[in-house]
Amino acid sequence: MAKPIPSALLAIVSDIVSTVETHASMDSLFIYAEAPGDPPEGSKHVKAQEWLRNTNKQHPEPLAVVGRIISGYMEDPVMAADYAPPAWTREDEYTLKKRESVRKIETVLANNGLQYRVGGFITGGGLAPSKTLGQLIKGRDMPAIHREFDRATETVEAKPREAVSAASNILESIFKTYIDDNKLTMPDKQDLQPVFKVVRADLGLEPASIVDRDLQRIITGLFSIVDGIGALRTHAGSAHSEGRRGYKLEPRHARLAVNAAHTVATFVMETWDKKVGFRATPPAIKPKGRRPLSFSDLDDDTPF
Incomplete structure (x- = not known):
């Protein structure tokens, strides 16, 4: 029998969703998570508690929900325990309370022998608690990020929809962390494609700036990969019910999406590091004017 949602976790999750969400967004969130049944009646807190209790009774995997x-x-970088807001800003009480709730969730999970893993997975806490994805990204811990993709790959055969969602979530976290760290403007719509558009522009990955057609085609292919993964997550991932169309997502499809996302993540992270090194060593910069780049320009002074 699947392990139910512990009562302490049920209570704190009810608290945070009733504080953060509206009735409409809560309904969408629970439906996205595949909580069983229709939205219960009552206040937001009562609704959340009842829906989670019903999940314990009716869903075969309550912890997955x-x-x-x-x-x-x-996975919000701003909620990380080591997050330090810019010195010129002051966090409001709402954000502080939300972060406090996230810390409580982590404590409740640990007290029940559980841990949260990137992609929306709650597993037994037999291994040492891992850092949040935001911490891994900020610390440029590429081996650990690779392991997060490995974990997504492990679910491909049994749960291809969840594997696709995990891959998309990892990419989205990388892009949002990049925007936050580089003090860029977050787009109004914070889905995968809009946040990637901001990142690729700042990294100088627009194909129009690259004269070599082969490299241009590869870079353009990255855009299609991100668009495709975002669309697949929306239409066939665990983030939504299958609907009338009913995507027949097979393990091979999910494996393709996870591996493609892994490639994009690695390239973006390496380009990010290249850009930081590029900016940190101005004496080594060779002026090239505004002409389009070519393969001959891909030396140590070129971000990508």
């Missing part, structure tokens, strides 16, 4: 519900909070 609650994992998807809290994923947006747990």
